[in-house]
Amino acid sequence: MTDFNSESTPVKIHLKTTITVGEESDAFELVSFGRYYEKGDAFFLKYDEVQEEGTTHTIVKVTDTQALILRSGAVKMRMVFNEEEEMNGSYESELGTLLLTTKTKKLSHTKNLSRTEGDFNLSYELIMQGSPVGDYEMSINFKEEE
Template sequence: MQKNATVQIKGTQKYPEGQEDQQELLTFGKFYERNGVFYVVYKEEGKNTTDLGEVTTFITIKAGAVILNRKGAVDLTQEFRKGILNNSIYTTCYGKLWLSVLPHKVESDLTVHGGRISLEYDLFVDDKLVSHNGLSVNVKEDIP
């Protein structure tokens, strides 16, 4: 059964030159569990997110892996498995980028009542290290 949820996303980037950036998004979405796999779905839209337009994000959490799918104004599928390099294509209205992620931390404590997803990874564009990233997704069940 799908449940309504408040979804808080925090991202950090540390660049090789020493600069650091942070983003935070608070939105509403849904989450559910089916056959031991958890799913979180939320939309990103408005001034606080991308200037490209609306994006729907689907996160799948299963044994040892977090799979991130973004659809809409951008298109991206990334799989996070600790220590395993994953290549993907990030498509926007401006063109395509070849992205790779090398996760160092892939953790989740999601239950049917909510929880947290925590990722730490290196991001590469065209095989060049761009940043060291952290991503935290907190899912809190909305109680009617």
């Protein structure tokens, strides 16, 4: 396996997620420190989320047309986002594996070419086991640590 740390840059990551179910909205924010790296036509953000249940390792892979979010540890999840089509993913819990489907409404990203900073924005409807569970707005802002 490749050691990404030699080619990666330490970044500060600001993640904001807004979940809307019917008339109700909830917003969550997380500030974490992680790594940014590029491989092929994609860029990656790798960071940890520490919660009561334990630590979740998260990898976000972004290309021009698609995004992938992989989570492992306390939470195991795989979600794929593509504006052209609905994508299937999965969420593993102690109750078993649940099928997730994402209907991506908006997928965009910007990158500053002179330094390691940018953002990634995602808007999607999440469907679990065939039932809609809510609309999600996610924005990730990353900036090279000084």
